[in-house]
Amino acid sequence: MRRRVIDKGQEIPTIVARMWGQEPKTSHGPRPSLTLDRITEAAIGIADAEGLAGVRMSSVAARLGVSPMALYGYVGSKEELLTAMVDAATPPPPEPGGQHWRDYLAAWSRAYRDFLLGSPWLLEVSPLAPPTGPRALDWLDRLLVALSGVGLKPGEGVNIATALSAYAVSSAALAHSLRGGADETDMAAPGDYGAILARLVDPARFPGLSAALGAGAFGGGQEWVEDADFTFGLGLLLDGIEALITLRAKEEQ
Amino acid sequence: MRRRVIDKGQEIPTIVARMWGQEPKTSHGPRPSLTLDRITEAAIGIADAEGLAGVRMSSVAARLGVSPMALYGYVGSKEELLTAMVDAATPPPPEPGGQHWRDYLAAWSRAYRDFLLGSPWLLEVSPLAPPTGPRALDWLDRLLVALSGVGLKPGEGVNIATALSAYAVSSAALAHSLRGGADETDMAAPGDYGAILARLVDPARFPGLSAALGAGAFGGGQEWVEDADFTFGLGLLLDGIEALITLRAKEEQ
DNA sequence: TCATATAGTGTAGAAGGTACAGTGTAAGGC
Protein backbone atom coordinates (compact mmCIF):
# COMPACT_ATOMS: atom_id res chain seq x y z
CA MET A 1 0.00 0.00 0.00
CA ARG A 2 1.92 2.96 -1.13
CA ARG A 3 -0.65 5.65 -0.66
CA ARG A 4 -0.97 7.48 2.58
CA VAL A 5 -4.38 8.05 4.05
CA ILE A 6 -5.27 10.78 6.47
CA ASP A 7 -5.70 8.88 9.69
CA LYS A 8 -7.31 11.35 12.03
CA GLY A 9 -5.25 9.98 14.88
CA GLN A 10 -2.90 7.28 13.91
CA GLU A 11 -4.33 3.83 14.29
CA ILE A 12 -7.23 3.43 11.90
CA PRO A 13 -6.37 0.68 9.44
CA THR A 14 -5.89 2.11 5.99
CA ILE A 15 -8.63 0.11 4.40
CA VAL A 16 -11.10 1.13 7.07
CA ALA A 17 -10.33 4.77 6.52
CA ARG A 18 -10.84 4.31 2.83
CA MET A 19 -14.15 2.54 3.35
CA TRP A 20 -15.23 5.70 5.06
CA GLY A 21 -14.43 7.73 2.00
CA GLN A 22 -11.14 9.09 3.19
CA GLU A 23 -9.32 8.93 -0.09
CA PRO A 24 -5.77 10.18 0.09
CA LYS A 25 -5.23 13.75 -1.01
CA THR A 26 -2.47 13.81 -3.49
CA SER A 27 -0.70 16.51 -5.32
CA HIS A 28 2.09 15.68 -7.71
CA GLY A 29 1.81 12.81 -10.05
CA PRO A 30 -0.83 11.20 -12.22
CA ARG A 31 -4.46 11.22 -11.23
CA PRO A 32 -5.65 7.95 -9.75
CA SER A 33 -7.75 6.21 -12.35
CA LEU A 34 -9.71 4.11 -9.86
CA THR A 35 -11.63 4.41 -6.65
CA LEU A 36 -12.14 1.88 -3.93
CA ASP A 37 -15.79 2.09 -4.86
CA ARG A 38 -15.19 1.18 -8.46
CA ILE A 39 -13.01 -1.71 -7.37
CA THR A 40 -15.51 -3.14 -4.92
CA GLU A 41 -18.25 -2.67 -7.46
CA ALA A 42 -16.34 -4.74 -9.97
CA ALA A 43 -15.49 -7.38 -7.42
CA ILE A 44 -19.08 -7.60 -6.24
CA GLY A 45 -20.25 -7.99 -9.80
CA ILE A 46 -17.97 -10.97 -10.21
CA ALA A 47 -18.95 -12.50 -6.89
CA ASP A 48 -22.64 -12.21 -7.72
CA ALA A 49 -22.15 -13.74 -11.12
CA GLU A 50 -19.58 -16.45 -10.49
CA GLY A 51 -19.33 -16.80 -6.75
CA LEU A 52 -16.52 -15.84 -4.49
CA ALA A 53 -14.11 -18.19 -6.20
CA GLY A 54 -14.33 -16.04 -9.30
CA VAL A 55 -12.99 -13.05 -7.45
CA ARG A 56 -9.29 -12.95 -8.19
CA MET A 57 -7.08 -9.93 -8.16
CA SER A 58 -6.57 -10.60 -11.84
CA SER A 59 -10.26 -10.95 -12.67
CA VAL A 60 -11.20 -7.80 -10.82
CA ALA A 61 -8.41 -5.91 -12.49
CA ALA A 62 -9.38 -7.23 -15.89
CA ARG A 63 -12.93 -6.06 -15.41
CA LEU A 64 -11.61 -2.59 -14.69
CA GLY A 65 -9.15 -2.60 -17.55
CA VAL A 66 -6.09 -2.37 -15.36
CA SER A 67 -3.24 -4.58 -14.42
CA PRO A 68 -3.65 -6.71 -11.29
CA MET A 69 -1.01 -4.78 -9.46
CA ALA A 70 -2.91 -1.54 -9.90
CA LEU A 71 -5.36 -2.69 -7.24
CA TYR A 72 -2.63 -2.71 -4.65
CA GLY A 73 -2.61 1.04 -4.75
CA TYR A 74 -6.05 0.97 -3.18
CA VAL A 75 -6.08 -2.21 -1.20
CA GLY A 76 -3.33 -3.76 0.85
CA SER A 77 -4.23 -7.33 0.09
CA LYS A 78 -6.98 -9.51 -1.22
CA GLU A 79 -8.23 -9.88 2.34
CA GLU A 80 -8.77 -6.17 2.55
CA LEU A 81 -10.58 -6.19 -0.74
CA LEU A 82 -12.99 -8.78 0.62
CA THR A 83 -13.59 -6.71 3.73
CA ALA A 84 -14.35 -3.67 1.64
CA MET A 85 -16.62 -5.70 -0.65
CA VAL A 86 -18.80 -6.79 2.21
CA ASP A 87 -19.43 -3.27 3.36
CA ALA A 88 -19.95 -1.97 -0.13
CA ALA A 89 -22.53 -4.66 -0.81
CA THR A 90 -24.51 -3.86 2.31
CA PRO A 91 -27.81 -2.14 1.52
CA PRO A 92 -29.35 0.50 3.77
CA PRO A 93 -31.29 -0.91 6.70
CA PRO A 94 -35.04 -0.48 6.98
CA GLU A 95 -35.83 2.94 8.39
CA PRO A 96 -37.43 2.97 11.81
CA GLY A 97 -40.74 4.76 11.49
CA GLY A 98 -43.11 5.21 14.32
CA GLN A 99 -43.63 1.50 14.61
CA HIS A 100 -43.32 -0.62 17.72
CA TRP A 101 -39.78 -1.72 18.50
CA ARG A 102 -40.75 -5.32 18.06
CA ASP A 103 -41.99 -4.79 14.55
CA TYR A 104 -38.86 -2.93 13.64
CA LEU A 105 -36.55 -5.58 15.03
CA ALA A 106 -38.44 -8.24 13.15
CA ALA A 107 -38.22 -6.29 9.92
CA TRP A 108 -34.55 -5.57 10.53
CA SER A 109 -33.68 -9.20 11.10
CA ARG A 110 -35.64 -10.39 8.12
CA ALA A 111 -34.12 -7.77 5.86
CA TYR A 112 -30.67 -8.69 7.01
CA ARG A 113 -31.22 -12.34 6.35
CA ASP A 114 -32.65 -11.61 2.94
CA PHE A 115 -29.67 -9.50 2.10
CA LEU A 116 -27.34 -12.37 2.94
CA LEU A 117 -29.39 -14.85 0.99
CA GLY A 118 -29.40 -12.56 -1.99
CA SER A 119 -25.60 -12.58 -2.14
CA PRO A 120 -24.60 -15.89 -0.65
CA TRP A 121 -20.92 -15.24 -1.18
CA LEU A 122 -21.21 -13.00 1.86
CA LEU A 123 -21.59 -16.10 3.96
CA GLU A 124 -18.15 -17.23 2.90
CA VAL A 125 -16.48 -13.97 3.90
CA SER A 126 -16.49 -14.18 7.68
CA PRO A 127 -19.93 -12.75 8.37
CA LEU A 128 -18.95 -12.91 12.02
CA ALA A 129 -16.37 -10.17 12.05
CA PRO A 130 -17.34 -7.04 13.94
CA PRO A 131 -18.50 -4.34 11.52
CA THR A 132 -16.21 -1.45 10.75
CA GLY A 133 -17.66 -0.08 7.55
CA PRO A 134 -20.21 2.72 7.44
CA ARG A 135 -22.94 0.69 5.79
CA ALA A 136 -22.71 -2.15 8.25
CA LEU A 137 -22.72 0.33 11.10
CA ASP A 138 -25.85 1.94 9.69
CA TRP A 139 -27.63 -1.31 10.49
CA LEU A 140 -26.39 -1.30 14.03
CA ASP A 141 -27.27 2.34 14.47
CA ARG A 142 -30.81 2.02 13.24
CA LEU A 143 -31.45 -0.86 15.57
CA LEU A 144 -30.13 1.12 18.50
CA VAL A 145 -32.29 4.04 17.54
CA ALA A 146 -35.35 1.83 17.37
CA LEU A 147 -34.59 0.55 20.85
CA SER A 148 -33.85 3.92 22.38
CA GLY A 149 -36.49 4.93 24.81
CA VAL A 150 -37.59 1.49 25.87
CA GLY A 151 -35.48 1.68 28.99
CA LEU A 152 -32.64 -0.68 28.28
CA LYS A 153 -29.15 -0.21 29.65
CA PRO A 154 -26.45 1.15 27.34
CA GLY A 155 -24.75 -2.03 26.25
CA GLU A 156 -27.87 -4.10 26.03
CA GLY A 157 -28.88 -2.74 22.68
CA VAL A 158 -25.57 -3.79 21.22
CA ASN A 159 -25.98 -7.24 22.66
CA ILE A 160 -29.40 -7.51 21.16
CA ALA A 161 -28.06 -6.51 17.79
CA THR A 162 -25.37 -9.15 18.08
CA ALA A 163 -27.84 -11.85 18.94
CA LEU A 164 -30.24 -10.91 16.18
CA SER A 165 -27.65 -10.63 13.49
CA ALA A 166 -26.09 -13.90 14.56
CA TYR A 167 -29.43 -15.51 14.20
CA ALA A 168 -29.97 -13.96 10.80
CA VAL A 169 -26.57 -15.11 9.63
CA SER A 170 -27.00 -18.65 10.75
CA SER A 171 -30.48 -18.87 9.36
CA ALA A 172 -29.21 -17.63 6.06
CA ALA A 173 -26.39 -20.14 6.13
CA LEU A 174 -28.74 -22.96 6.94
CA ALA A 175 -31.28 -21.98 4.33
CA HIS A 176 -28.55 -21.64 1.78
CA SER A 177 -27.14 -25.07 2.36
CA LEU A 178 -30.53 -26.72 2.50
CA ARG A 179 -31.22 -25.19 -0.86
CA GLY A 180 -28.20 -27.10 -2.04
CA GLY A 181 -26.65 -23.73 -2.51
CA ALA A 182 -23.33 -24.77 -1.13
CA ASP A 183 -21.62 -25.72 -4.32
CA GLU A 184 -20.91 -29.29 -5.15
CA THR A 185 -17.38 -29.08 -3.94
CA ASP A 186 -18.57 -28.60 -0.41
CA MET A 187 -19.23 -32.17 0.50
CA ALA A 188 -20.13 -31.25 4.02
CA ALA A 189 -23.39 -29.68 3.02
CA PRO A 190 -25.16 -31.76 0.43
CA GLY A 191 -28.62 -31.01 -0.79
CA ASP A 192 -30.40 -33.96 0.74
CA TYR A 193 -29.30 -33.25 4.24
CA GLY A 194 -32.17 -35.01 5.94
CA ALA A 195 -31.76 -38.12 3.82
CA ILE A 196 -28.12 -38.40 4.66
CA LEU A 197 -28.73 -37.96 8.34
CA ALA A 198 -31.40 -40.60 8.26
CA ARG A 199 -28.95 -43.05 6.82
CA LEU A 200 -26.22 -42.32 9.33
CA VAL A 201 -28.07 -41.92 12.56
CA ASP A 202 -28.42 -44.94 14.77
CA PRO A 203 -31.44 -44.67 17.10
CA ALA A 204 -29.56 -46.15 20.02
CA ARG A 205 -26.77 -43.63 19.94
CA PHE A 206 -28.89 -40.72 18.75
CA PRO A 207 -32.31 -41.12 20.33
CA GLY A 208 -33.26 -37.46 20.19
CA LEU A 209 -32.05 -36.96 16.69
CA SER A 210 -33.69 -40.02 15.25
CA ALA A 211 -36.97 -39.06 16.85
CA ALA A 212 -36.71 -35.66 15.21
CA LEU A 213 -35.84 -37.24 11.90
CA GLY A 214 -38.79 -39.57 12.18
CA ALA A 215 -41.02 -36.59 12.73
CA GLY A 216 -39.74 -35.00 9.57
CA ALA A 217 -37.87 -32.21 11.30
CA PHE A 218 -35.38 -31.95 8.47
CA GLY A 219 -37.82 -31.82 5.64
CA GLY A 220 -37.15 -35.48 5.11
CA GLY A 221 -40.29 -35.78 3.09
CA GLN A 222 -42.27 -32.68 3.69
CA GLU A 223 -41.20 -29.55 1.97
CA TRP A 224 -38.91 -27.39 4.00
CA VAL A 225 -40.72 -24.27 5.06
CA GLU A 226 -37.73 -22.13 5.65
CA ASP A 227 -39.51 -18.91 6.33
CA ALA A 228 -41.67 -20.44 9.02
CA ASP A 229 -38.57 -21.70 10.75
CA PHE A 230 -36.93 -18.36 10.58
CA THR A 231 -39.96 -16.67 12.04
CA PHE A 232 -40.11 -19.21 14.79
CA GLY A 233 -36.59 -18.65 16.03
CA LEU A 234 -36.91 -14.94 15.63
CA GLY A 235 -39.98 -15.07 17.82
CA LEU A 236 -37.92 -16.75 20.51
CA LEU A 237 -35.46 -13.93 20.54
CA LEU A 238 -38.06 -11.20 20.44
CA ASP A 239 -39.92 -12.80 23.30
CA GLY A 240 -36.74 -12.79 25.29
CA ILE A 241 -36.14 -9.15 24.50
CA GLU A 242 -39.67 -8.31 25.41
CA ALA A 243 -39.26 -10.02 28.75
CA LEU A 244 -36.17 -7.96 29.40
CA ILE A 245 -37.86 -4.71 28.50
CA THR A 246 -40.72 -5.51 30.79
CA LEU A 247 -38.29 -6.27 33.56
CA ARG A 248 -36.41 -3.01 33.10
CA ALA A 249 -39.67 -1.11 33.08
CA LYS A 250 -40.62 -2.60 36.42
CA GLU A 251 -37.23 -1.74 37.83
CA GLU A 252 -37.78 1.85 36.84
CA GLN A 253 -40.80 2.25 39.00
CA MET B 1 -9.81 -40.34 -3.81
CA ARG B 2 -9.01 -43.76 -5.00
CA ARG B 3 -10.46 -45.85 -2.25
CA ARG B 4 -14.02 -47.00 -2.37
CA VAL B 5 -16.11 -46.66 0.71
CA ILE B 6 -19.12 -48.71 1.53
CA ASP B 7 -21.92 -46.25 0.96
CA LYS B 8 -24.95 -47.95 2.39
CA GLY B 9 -27.06 -46.58 -0.38
CA GLN B 10 -25.19 -44.52 -2.85
CA GLU B 11 -25.12 -40.87 -2.02
CA ILE B 12 -23.20 -40.34 1.19
CA PRO B 13 -20.14 -38.25 0.43
CA THR B 14 -17.00 -40.28 0.88
CA ILE B 15 -15.54 -38.06 3.53
CA VAL B 16 -18.75 -38.15 5.54
CA ALA B 17 -18.77 -41.94 5.49
CA ARG B 18 -15.21 -41.99 6.63
CA MET B 19 -15.91 -39.56 9.45
CA TRP B 20 -18.37 -42.15 10.65
CA GLY B 21 -15.66 -44.75 10.78
CA GLN B 22 -16.55 -46.49 7.58
CA GLU B 23 -13.05 -47.21 6.43
CA PRO B 24 -12.87 -49.01 3.13
CA LYS B 25 -12.42 -52.76 3.30
CA THR B 26 -9.58 -53.73 1.09
CA SER B 27 -8.11 -56.99 0.11
CA HIS B 28 -5.11 -57.11 -2.20
CA GLY B 29 -2.32 -54.70 -1.82
CA PRO B 30 -0.39 -53.01 0.96
CA ARG B 31 -1.99 -52.19 4.26
CA PRO B 32 -2.92 -48.54 4.63
CA SER B 33 -0.43 -46.90 6.91
CA LEU B 34 -2.74 -44.09 7.99
CA THR B 35 -6.23 -43.48 9.27
CA LEU B 36 -8.44 -40.49 8.85
CA ASP B 37 -8.21 -40.15 12.61
CA ARG B 38 -4.45 -39.97 12.61
CA ILE B 39 -4.57 -37.41 9.84
CA THR B 40 -7.07 -35.16 11.55
CA GLU B 41 -5.19 -35.50 14.78
CA ALA B 42 -2.02 -34.29 13.12
CA ALA B 43 -3.83 -31.45 11.39
CA ILE B 44 -5.53 -30.37 14.60
CA GLY B 45 -2.21 -30.37 16.37
CA ILE B 46 -0.85 -27.98 13.80
CA ALA B 47 -3.92 -25.77 13.87
CA ASP B 48 -3.82 -25.50 17.63
CA ALA B 49 -0.15 -24.67 17.62
CA GLU B 50 0.22 -22.43 14.59
CA GLY B 51 -3.28 -21.50 13.55
CA LEU B 52 -5.18 -22.58 10.51
CA ALA B 53 -2.66 -21.04 8.17
CA GLY B 54 -0.12 -23.60 9.31
CA VAL B 55 -2.28 -26.43 8.10
CA ARG B 56 -0.94 -27.32 4.69
CA MET B 57 -1.18 -30.64 2.98
CA SER B 58 2.58 -30.70 3.13
CA SER B 59 2.83 -29.81 6.81
CA VAL B 60 0.26 -32.39 7.83
CA ALA B 61 1.97 -35.02 5.75
CA ALA B 62 5.36 -34.12 7.17
CA ARG B 63 4.08 -34.53 10.70
CA LEU B 64 2.92 -38.00 9.78
CA GLY B 65 6.10 -38.92 7.99
CA VAL B 66 4.44 -39.36 4.62
CA SER B 67 4.46 -37.56 1.34
CA PRO B 68 1.80 -34.92 0.80
CA MET B 69 0.09 -36.96 -1.86
CA ALA B 70 -0.45 -39.83 0.56
CA LEU B 71 -3.20 -37.82 2.22
CA TYR B 72 -5.24 -37.91 -0.93
CA GLY B 73 -5.87 -41.55 -0.34
CA TYR B 74 -7.96 -40.59 2.64
CA VAL B 75 -9.26 -37.18 1.80
CA GLY B 76 -10.48 -35.87 -1.50
CA SER B 77 -9.20 -32.35 -1.01
CA LYS B 78 -7.97 -29.95 1.58
CA GLU B 79 -11.54 -28.77 2.02
CA GLU B 80 -12.56 -32.24 3.06
CA LEU B 81 -9.68 -32.41 5.47
CA LEU B 82 -10.90 -29.24 7.13
CA THR B 83 -14.39 -30.62 7.42
CA ALA B 84 -13.11 -33.77 9.05
CA MET B 85 -10.90 -31.77 11.38
CA VAL B 86 -13.81 -29.82 12.76
CA ASP B 87 -15.70 -32.93 13.68
CA ALA B 88 -12.67 -34.66 15.10
CA ALA B 89 -11.93 -31.67 17.30
CA THR B 90 -15.43 -31.57 18.72
CA PRO B 91 -15.56 -32.76 22.34
CA PRO B 92 -18.50 -34.64 23.80
CA PRO B 93 -21.40 -32.44 24.87
CA PRO B 94 -22.39 -32.11 28.51
CA GLU B 95 -24.54 -35.04 29.52
CA PRO B 96 -28.12 -34.22 30.40
CA GLY B 97 -28.70 -35.39 33.93
CA GLY B 98 -31.93 -34.92 35.75
CA GLN B 99 -31.59 -31.17 35.59
CA HIS B 100 -34.13 -28.69 34.35
CA TRP B 101 -34.08 -28.17 30.60
CA ARG B 102 -33.14 -24.57 31.06
CA ASP B 103 -30.06 -25.40 33.04
CA TYR B 104 -29.00 -27.94 30.50
CA LEU B 105 -29.46 -25.60 27.58
CA ALA B 106 -27.44 -22.95 29.36
CA ALA B 107 -24.65 -25.40 30.09
CA TRP B 108 -24.76 -26.69 26.55
CA SER B 109 -24.47 -23.25 25.02
CA ARG B 110 -21.70 -22.20 27.31
CA ALA B 111 -19.75 -25.38 26.72
CA TYR B 112 -20.11 -24.97 23.00
CA ARG B 113 -18.85 -21.43 23.11
CA ASP B 114 -15.93 -22.41 25.28
CA PHE B 115 -15.02 -25.15 22.90
CA LEU B 116 -14.90 -22.68 20.02
CA LEU B 117 -12.88 -20.20 22.01
CA GLY B 118 -10.44 -22.91 22.97
CA SER B 119 -9.64 -23.61 19.32
CA PRO B 120 -10.26 -20.37 17.54
CA TRP B 121 -9.26 -21.79 14.21
CA LEU B 122 -12.67 -23.41 14.20
CA LEU B 123 -14.17 -19.98 13.66
CA GLU B 124 -12.35 -19.72 10.37
CA VAL B 125 -13.66 -23.02 9.06
CA SER B 126 -17.28 -22.19 8.30
CA PRO B 127 -18.80 -22.83 11.72
CA LEU B 128 -22.13 -22.28 10.01
CA ALA B 129 -22.25 -25.41 7.92
CA PRO B 130 -24.85 -27.97 8.99
CA PRO B 131 -23.23 -30.75 10.99
CA THR B 132 -22.65 -34.11 9.39
CA GLY B 133 -20.07 -35.70 11.63
CA PRO B 134 -20.92 -37.93 14.57
CA ARG B 135 -19.40 -35.74 17.21
CA ALA B 136 -21.19 -32.62 16.07
CA LEU B 137 -24.42 -34.55 15.89
CA ASP B 138 -23.91 -35.73 19.44
CA TRP B 139 -24.36 -32.14 20.50
CA LEU B 140 -27.58 -31.80 18.60
CA ASP B 141 -28.85 -35.10 19.92
CA ARG B 142 -28.19 -34.32 23.56
CA LEU B 143 -30.00 -31.04 23.25
CA LEU B 144 -32.99 -32.73 21.69
CA VAL B 145 -32.99 -35.32 24.43
CA ALA B 146 -32.93 -32.63 27.06
CA LEU B 147 -35.91 -30.98 25.44
CA SER B 148 -37.91 -34.13 24.94
CA GLY B 149 -40.90 -34.23 27.15
CA VAL B 150 -41.44 -30.52 27.48
CA GLY B 151 -44.14 -30.60 24.85
CA LEU B 152 -42.51 -28.96 21.86
CA LYS B 153 -43.36 -29.85 18.30
CA PRO B 154 -40.93 -32.05 16.36
CA GLY B 155 -38.98 -29.47 14.43
CA GLU B 156 -38.90 -26.91 17.18
CA GLY B 157 -36.08 -28.57 19.04
CA VAL B 158 -33.92 -28.41 15.97
CA ASN B 159 -34.72 -24.76 15.53
CA ILE B 160 -33.81 -24.09 19.10
CA ALA B 161 -30.51 -25.85 18.64
CA THR B 162 -29.82 -23.76 15.58
CA ALA B 163 -30.57 -20.54 17.38
CA LEU B 164 -28.48 -21.44 20.40
CA SER B 165 -25.49 -22.63 18.48
CA ALA B 166 -25.64 -19.59 16.25
CA TYR B 167 -25.55 -17.46 19.31
CA ALA B 168 -22.65 -19.39 20.75
CA VAL B 169 -20.71 -19.11 17.50
CA SER B 170 -21.20 -15.42 17.15
CA SER B 171 -20.40 -14.77 20.76
CA ALA B 172 -17.23 -16.73 20.38
CA ALA B 173 -16.33 -14.83 17.26
CA LEU B 174 -16.98 -11.53 18.93
CA ALA B 175 -15.07 -12.41 22.05
CA HIS B 176 -12.20 -13.66 19.98
CA SER B 177 -11.88 -10.51 17.97
CA LEU B 178 -12.27 -8.24 20.96
CA ARG B 179 -9.44 -10.13 22.55
CA GLY B 180 -7.41 -9.02 19.59
CA GLY B 181 -7.35 -12.65 18.69
CA ALA B 182 -7.93 -12.03 15.06
CA ASP B 183 -4.37 -11.91 13.92
CA GLU B 184 -2.81 -8.72 12.78
CA THR B 185 -3.44 -9.44 9.16
CA ASP B 186 -7.16 -9.13 9.70
CA MET B 187 -7.47 -5.40 9.54
CA ALA B 188 -11.21 -5.55 9.87
CA ALA B 189 -11.05 -6.59 13.50
CA PRO B 190 -8.45 -4.65 15.36
CA GLY B 191 -7.97 -4.88 19.08
CA ASP B 192 -9.22 -1.48 20.01
CA TYR B 193 -12.55 -1.80 18.36
CA GLY B 194 -14.33 0.71 20.50
CA ALA B 195 -11.61 3.31 20.03
CA ILE B 196 -11.77 3.01 16.28
CA LEU B 197 -15.52 3.29 16.22
CA ALA B 198 -15.38 6.35 18.41
CA ARG B 199 -13.12 8.01 15.91
CA LEU B 200 -15.22 7.19 12.89
CA VAL B 201 -18.73 7.66 14.09
CA ASP B 202 -20.36 11.00 13.52
CA PRO B 203 -23.16 11.68 16.01
CA ALA B 204 -25.40 13.20 13.38
CA ARG B 205 -25.32 10.22 11.08
CA PHE B 206 -25.10 7.61 13.84
CA PRO B 207 -27.12 8.89 16.76
CA GLY B 208 -27.83 5.52 18.31
CA LEU B 209 -24.34 4.26 17.92
CA SER B 210 -22.66 7.31 19.30
CA ALA B 211 -24.94 7.27 22.30
CA ALA B 212 -23.96 3.68 22.93
CA LEU B 213 -20.31 4.54 22.50
CA GLY B 214 -20.65 7.40 24.91
CA ALA B 215 -22.13 5.04 27.45
CA GLY B 216 -19.14 2.76 27.11
CA ALA B 217 -21.04 -0.04 25.39
CA PHE B 218 -17.92 -1.22 23.61
CA GLY B 219 -15.67 -1.28 26.59
CA GLY B 220 -14.36 2.07 25.45
CA GLY B 221 -13.00 2.67 28.90
CA GLN B 222 -14.51 0.08 31.13
CA GLU B 223 -13.20 -3.39 30.98
CA TRP B 224 -15.10 -5.66 28.66
CA VAL B 225 -16.99 -8.23 30.66
CA GLU B 226 -17.45 -10.79 27.99
CA ASP B 227 -19.01 -13.46 30.09
CA ALA B 228 -21.67 -11.14 31.41
CA ASP B 229 -22.58 -10.26 27.86
CA PHE B 230 -22.78 -13.84 26.84
CA THR B 231 -25.02 -14.66 29.73
CA PHE B 232 -27.21 -11.73 28.93
CA GLY B 233 -27.94 -12.76 25.36
CA LEU B 234 -28.32 -16.36 26.34
CA GLY B 235 -30.92 -15.30 28.83
CA LEU B 236 -32.85 -13.64 26.04
CA LEU B 237 -32.99 -16.83 24.10
CA LEU B 238 -33.86 -18.99 27.05
CA ASP B 239 -36.63 -16.63 28.04
CA GLY B 240 -38.03 -16.94 24.57
CA ILE B 241 -37.86 -20.70 24.73
CA GLU B 242 -39.50 -20.71 28.08
CA ALA B 243 -42.34 -18.59 26.76
CA LEU B 244 -42.83 -21.09 23.97
CA ILE B 245 -42.86 -24.05 26.28
CA THR B 246 -45.42 -22.36 28.48
CA LEU B 247 -47.53 -21.65 25.44
CA ARG B 248 -47.39 -25.24 24.22
CA ALA B 249 -48.27 -26.46 27.68
CA LYS B 250 -51.39 -24.33 27.70
CA GLU B 251 -52.35 -25.59 24.27
CA GLU B 252 -52.17 -29.13 25.57
CA GLN B 253 -54.83 -28.57 28.15
C1' DT C 1 12.06 23.78 -17.30
C1' DC C 2 13.22 20.74 -13.86
C1' DA C 3 12.58 18.12 -9.58
C1' DT C 4 9.71 15.17 -7.28
C1' DA C 5 6.09 12.31 -5.80
C1' DT C 6 2.89 9.38 -7.35
C1' DA C 7 0.05 5.83 -10.63
C1' DG C 8 0.13 2.08 -13.11
C1' DT C 9 2.83 -1.82 -15.84
C1' DG C 10 5.56 -6.03 -16.52
C1' DT C 11 7.97 -9.51 -14.91
C1' DA C 12 9.15 -12.79 -11.92
C1' DG C 13 8.98 -15.41 -7.72
C1' DA C 14 6.88 -17.97 -4.12
C1' DA C 15 3.55 -20.83 -2.02
C1' DG C 16 0.48 -24.22 -2.07
C1' DG C 17 -2.92 -27.63 -3.97
C1' DT C 18 -3.29 -31.52 -6.87
C1' DA C 19 -2.84 -34.63 -11.45
C1' DC C 20 -0.29 -38.33 -13.21
C1' DA C 21 2.68 -41.98 -13.87
C1' DG C 22 5.53 -45.01 -11.63
C1' DT C 23 7.17 -48.34 -7.83
C1' DG C 24 6.66 -51.54 -4.62
C1' DT C 25 3.75 -54.72 -1.71
C1' DA C 26 0.41 -57.99 -0.21
C1' DA C 27 -3.45 -61.09 -1.08
C1' DG C 28 -5.68 -64.71 -3.87
C1' DG C 29 -6.00 -67.96 -7.95
C1' DC C 30 -3.66 -71.65 -10.47
Add this chain to the structure above:
DNA sequence: GCCTTACACTGTACCTTCTACACTATATGA
Protein backbone atom coordinates in the same frame (compact mmCIF):
# COMPACT_ATOMS: atom_id res chain seq x y z
C1' DG D 1 4.93 -71.71 -4.61
C1' DC D 2 4.47 -68.54 -8.59
C1' DC D 3 2.06 -64.98 -10.85
C1' DT D 4 -1.54 -61.80 -11.45
C1' DT D 5 -3.94 -58.12 -9.68
C1' DA D 6 -5.29 -54.32 -6.79
C1' DC D 7 -3.91 -51.06 -4.08
C1' DA D 8 -0.71 -47.56 -0.98
C1' DC D 9 2.40 -44.44 -1.42
C1' DT D 10 6.25 -41.55 -3.81
C1' DG D 11 8.27 -38.09 -6.95
C1' DT D 12 7.77 -34.92 -10.13
C1' DA D 13 5.76 -31.50 -12.37
C1' DC D 14 2.21 -28.23 -13.25
C1' DC D 15 -1.17 -24.81 -12.42
C1' DT D 16 -3.20 -21.16 -10.12
C1' DT D 17 -3.06 -17.18 -7.54
C1' DC D 18 -1.11 -13.67 -4.71
C1' DT D 19 2.28 -10.21 -4.38
C1' DA D 20 7.30 -7.92 -4.34
C1' DC D 21 10.16 -5.18 -7.05
C1' DA D 22 12.00 -2.37 -10.46
C1' DC D 23 10.59 0.50 -14.04
C1' DT D 24 8.05 3.97 -16.90
C1' DA D 25 5.00 7.59 -17.39
C1' DT D 26 2.64 11.63 -15.63
C1' DA D 27 1.30 15.70 -13.37
C1' DT D 28 2.25 19.40 -10.22
C1' DG D 29 4.97 23.19 -7.96
C1' DA D 30 9.11 25.74 -7.74
